Amino acid sequence: MDRYNFTEIEKKWRKHWENHPINNADDQQKKKYYCLDMFPYPSGEGLHVGHWRGYVLSDVLSRYKILNGFRVLHPMGWDAFGLPAENHAIEHGIHPSASVSANVATFKRQLMEIGAVYDWSCEVNTTDPAYYKWTQWIFVQMYKNGLAYEKDMPLNWCPSCNTVLANEEAQGGECERCKSPVTKKMLRQWMLKITEYADRLLDDLDGLDWPIKVKKMQADWIGKSYGAELDFSVENSSEKIRVFTTRPDTIFGATFIVLAPEHPLVAELTSEKCRANVEEYIKSATAKSSVERMSDKEKTGVFLGTYAKNPLDDGLRMPIWIADYVLPDYGTGAIMCVPAHDERDFEFAKKFDLYIREVIKSPADFPKDTVFAGDGEMLNSGRFNGKHNRAALEEICEESEKLGFGKKTVNYKLRDWVFSRQRYWGEPIPIVHCPDCGTVPVPEEDLPVLLPDVKSYQPTDTGESPLADVHEWMSTTCPVCGKPAKRETNTMPTWAGSSWYFLRYADPFNSEKLAAEELLKQWLPVDYYVGGVEHAVLHLLYARFYTKFLYDIGVVDFTEPFTKLFNQGMITRNGRKMSKSIGNGVSPDSIIREYGCDALRMYELFVGPPALDSDWDDSGIEGTFRYLNKVWKFFNEHREKIVATTPELEHLRHVFVRDITVRLENLSMNTVVSGFMEQTNALISLAKKLGGVDEEILLTLAVLLAPFAPHLAEELWMMIGGTDSVFANPWPTYDESKIKSDMADIALQVNGKLRGQMAIPAAAELSEILPQAREILEKWLDGKEVVKEIYVKGRILNIVVR
């Protein structure tokens, strides 16, 4: 009887919950709480204890809400399209759906073993045709609303995955999946006009209860900047060069123009003398991968041999250059360069010995030969001299509009979303290409367009999907004119299915609609969303975009999907992220066998503050395991030794409830666990002293433990005569007035140094305690002059002496 039989207890209660759901989901009287984990990709490796951190956290919150009288939706599902399953299929010749279902089985078993209150009756799987029918349906709606379009353009291409990537997937010039350097490829692709939502995606961030870090990352990604587009005429040419600038106020300092090497006017603006030079530069610049292009900090460029005119300063001849530090797809792909007030332009001007003209007065102590980018008084700027540059900025914009060479604009870093992939394992894009009618969406009644079986999953480097080989699938008829036509062979990116799955949980089996309005109303939006920070830009931005679109077409009645977001920290081992390649992953399976899942749950929380990364200690679980044993033993020994309530027991109970509740509300889960340990130790000593405890405190402890160690809590509840489930109880309350103690231990200091302690009535005045305090501190006060006495009630008395 040394250890409690966790294996049996946990099995028993898991079964009980399965047959008697505790989440009150159908109780319309109760307020709803939708607590969601980011659904996993079911990889072949199974879960490790790092994954569980977020799952345990969301489960604790869900159970806590149940005890607080909410009906709770806490679902789980599978984001199962994507490259790993496909690569596995290529290697082993097994259909991806087969490996997916095997992996799902493993994941599901593991997740069940943490004893989470997942409602498996609403499990979703993005690869299920009944699910992806609606993924395709949303695409069709976007198409009909002009948000999905085809375009030929240079795209991020991953030469290892053999597919195009969205900008979000190619951050830093690396493939998000395989880390290969991304190259550019000219292809016809499906795009989604996420840029049309840029302002809403940016503005609505304000109202979200999300980590500021994530909000900032999204804001940076959207990258809104205010400025102006200005036209510069070219000497001996009718062409104009349009630039985007955020600093139209510095136009008098714009001493040259730089175009991106890809700019369409380059050939035309190149003088014969310079042509060979220019062509060579373009060749070398475009041959560089985007990683190389970004990592080359040294400025390069060539002169085109022609000049532009500064619209406000006739005398200023502006040489026209090309350089690869100007990006072809931001702004207009051309810039006016103000070397005096822009770091990059300055560097370029220095290197190529171009004219630098200061137009904003830098502060007197500003170091020479550096770039002043701040605000100040204008100079060398004609009639704007002496004005403040911010005022001049407005005036120059007005003037440009009046004279017809420019206007105020805003610019975004956000680009439209490249939405097609040349891979097999994804949702087919539901489009038919008809020689007469062009692109035609598949009629809604014909959805889903099923993913056909193929002989080879191998992607090619031609930019064609493996589906292009399946001729009988590809051949179809045009839904409009009925003539022979071909299906679109590209598939959707894996983000498509995850951009709306949180809606489907509300009504997972609906075959008529994505989800019934009434059920969406009942559960959405998600109240609490838990997941890793790695989705800060990708998934979370796409899901917000989808939600706003679905709002616009009347499918949902809210514009933001996730009211509150929490990013759990990573669990590391020996300071490094757990991963298969390093071989430092810890599987929960063996831990559960040895200590039970309640001990593991407690340790996942105890390991550190949930928002920070924490290092896994293999022996750390001993602590929480010993604790649970201690509690179990305590209940065993004391359920028969019941005594009448005493003020001490009452005080302890209220302190206990307060500590756990306040810390839980603050999500300080690691201190919740230490609070349990500390208060339980206090309880054990008190029980020893009193020869027993009251029923009240046993009941309270069982309920407090329920969100954290639910199986044991049920067992304890039963031991003290409870029936049904501990979750039928309300969360205990506490009364601050019962916690206040009449006595207090205060610290005695002399000149701020701790010199003694003293127990006093908590409400005592300084005059009442001073004589005794002086006695204690005699040694330190002797022969000194007291300057000041500082007394903080219940805390400290500091006597300042000279």
Add this chain to the structure above:
RNA sequence: GCCCGAGUGGCGGAAUUGGUAGACGCCCGGGACUUAAAAUCCCGUGAGGCUUGCCUCGUACCGGUUCAAGUCCGGUCUCGGGCACCA
């Protein structure tokens, strides 16, 4: 380069937001129980000093404010993460 985090014992981490630094654990050492071990329980555990009870030092570093600073202010360093020529 810019933007976030973080820096406290051998280790994970506490500290009521300016009021007794190191809670709660892990590891380690000592003891009890046991034929023995495991389990359990008790004691010790920041560093240094000696008169063994106390003193000095101590929250990355330097300086400041304050009766009082891990906490506030100014500066510096280190580590982790994100972004990175966005005009």
